[in-house]
Amino acid sequence: MEGDVHGAHGAFEPFLPGLVILLPLVGFLLNGALALAAGRRSAEAVRQGREPDFMHGHERPLTHRLPTWIGPGVVGLAFVVALINFVRMMGADLHEPVIRTYWTWMATGSLKVEAAIQLDQLSMVMMLVVTGVGFLIHVFSVGYMGEDPGYPRYFAYLNLFVFFMLILVMGASFPVLFVGWEGVGFCSYILIGYWFTDREKADAGKKAFIVNRIGDFGFLVAMFLLYTTFGTLNFVEIFDQAPSVLVYGGGLVTAVTLLLLLGATGKSAQIPLYVWLPDAMAGPTPVSALIHAATMVTAGVYMVARTSVLFALAPAGSLAVALIGAATALFAATIGLAQYDIKRVLAYSTISQLGYMFVGVGVGAYAAGIFHLMTHAFFKALLFLGSGAVIHAMHHALHHTHSQADPQDMRNMGGLRKFMPITWIVMWVATLAIAGIWPFAGFFSKDEIIWYAGARAEGPYGQWYTLIWVACLAAAMLTAIYMTRLMVMTFHGRNRTGEKEAHHLHEAPPVMWVPLVVLAVLSVFGGWVNVPQAIQESFLGGFGLLPMAEWLHHWLHPVTGPAEEILTRYAGGFAHHAPFGGGELLWAVLSTSAALAVVLVSARVVSGIAYKPAHEDVEPTGLRRVLYRKYYVDELYDALVVRPVVRLSRFAWKIVDQGIVDGVANGLGYLARAFGWIATLFQTGSVNTYAFFLVVGVLVVLWRVAF
Amino acid sequence: MLIEALILSALLFGVGTLGVLLRRNAIIMFLCIELQLNAVNLAFVALSRYLGIDGQVFVFFVMTVAAAEAAVGLAIIISIFRHYETVNVDNFNLLKW
């Protein structure tokens, strides 16, 4: 049951790890029950011609007050339990994962899958991020969703999501991970389509679900391949046997990693399956922050890091991961340049940043990938929640004046810093973090990924890695541009909301801005847990003042160590200089000063543009139109995939199903009826006929017996 | 003599079968079934001569059953006759659904 635990600090004693998963489930059940009760009561009210009592002007009923405490409460408790486990794990010397087996989930033939969770350094980091950031977003939701009629339902879904996300990161085998994987996909679907009465939003949910199915297909086939090869699906056993069973760079492991990559591109919104994520912005903004920025979309990165041993054994698979990541990072960043919807900019930014994480885990810097996953969770959650606060304020202002303007369109904003100073400041913190400016969190994590990508330039596939490195640098500059554009358009310059509306703009309530401030603090200091050695000793690290140099790297070493060993053995270690010379410190200084320059220049340029409110504006032309239209990828997919599939389905329906399948089925029916009709001819009702056939039967039997 | 008896039994059985198939009168059909039973009885008796008394015990039981059958069968025929005023089986064609 327990892993082999030894070491100087003593064994790691987990503290009720199952509780971390169980608490959100309890929250889901309680909130779900409240949601059902609320739904029943409001249906009753509507039947009697009254207004449901959770609407304005009423005392909020119990069903809409309890989730305020239950929803964030269970996640907060889960965070506390995770924290206790984290402290205990820090105190222990853990080299092997601790497996907790609860029951046998399925046992068929040689396949035996246990409902088991795995506690190790990687799942610990993920648990803390999911429950920690998740808790803050839950708290924010109390303010953001407070007036929504479906308040308890919302928290039920959100708790369910956290539950599945924890299964995903804590599962000890591929099937358990897959349960979480599918569970979060389902929760994503119901939360994107949370306002399901809006056709467009419900369709966005379906799109996310269907696009993810394509990726899941890859994941499933990869699982089948692994099972036929290893006869088990447990992480520990597969990763122990992999280096001896699988051939380095062999076809099998390459196929497995490419299929896993297909699964990851679906869940983590990478080329070619990224198209669902921008549409997923139809969901409530805290959902975008939690699911589509901080946690679920990083599941692909987590999965690659979890299966790092396999990816290390497949250099082509790893290269594919890094290439897709770099391409996505650059591609999504360019689209982000021309979007007007504040959440869409952030959505493309998320896709782009996820690309960075893919580059990180693709080049073999698994700790760097997870590091960026963590810091990105902080500052992107902050950006989304900040945009949520903005949208909340805009929505209220427009609601008061009954304006039909789009509260998410940045062309309708401008100059909001006067009205929402706290949001303005924390958003700038997050912007500087994502732009990669020292000493914010994003600087360390992003720079590390770019550095490791460049440090692969001399090994196998070197020229490809050089290309990836260049793409990452370019995308970093683009990130600074589109984020600055977002900030300037939203918070600076002249207010474009309208005279009357501007009077109703106001700062978000404390329940919303306190989580923002906490996330802002994390966005500043979160990067200090993994400062590279070279930087830590220099002036950028305060000449060794930062206490936790490369802490995360060392922390994750028991998990990523085997993969790094394989990489060093076959592909050589990382170089100590970038492709065109220069050390880590030099490039760090270069990139941060370049990013700062880009921020300043683009702030000036964007301030100079006189934006018009959305209803007065015309569609952009030329290259900007291509970017605004997202390279027409949706149209391309529609023409290349959706329409042919629809045509094929129609063919399968009309010709194959109704024609051939139904024809065969009906034909068999008619045939049986014809035979039946012939058989009735023998049924004369006359005793003589029956006697005759009886004798014939006796004859046949006798014939068989006698001869 | 055994083989000859068995052949006689087979021939009588065939004649009985022919009667069942050929006659329309229910009572005669019944009589032919009795003939078939007797053909089998003959085979039993002939074989018991060489194999032991058990065959004769069987014939005894067959006769008892034949008596019971005759009683019930004839009762059925009477009952049918009351209904149809005939014992011609061609008129009974309801033995189907």
Next chain:
Amino acid sequence: MAQILFYAMAVVALGSAVAMVTRKSPVASLLYMVTTLASLAVIFVLFEAHFLAAIQVIVYAGAIMVLFLFVIMLLNLGHDYRKDLKGGLAAVLSLGVSGALAGLLVSHFRASAPEPFAGRIRDSGILESLIAEKGAVGAMARPLYVDYVVAFEVTGILLLVAVVGALALAKRRV
């Protein structure tokens, strides 16, 4: 002597059986049936089945056939001279089938003629010695009341049920 008697009785039995099947009149058929039963009783005696021969005459020819005769007379069937035998295709098919059945059986028995029943049958006269020791009825008594006592009792119940059933069926109003 026994051989000649057997053949004679065989001819009588077969002939009256064929006549029984072919006669139009039910009463005539019945009388031919009685003839067949009587000649079979003689053959039973030839095979040392004295007791059965007696029952054959008393119960079968005497009681059951009289029951048939009573029914025929009760239903007043003697004057119905409509054609009773089937003709045409039905006759051909019936003849073919029953001929094939008889032929199959005969050929099977003939095939086993030199060594009937895998040599288990020897003319050992076991039945003669048993009858000489216990008498014709006594020879039947032991197997009937000891070895097959359950079957015997069941047969008794069967007869009882048959009587009740016949009564229930034949009564005008139940």
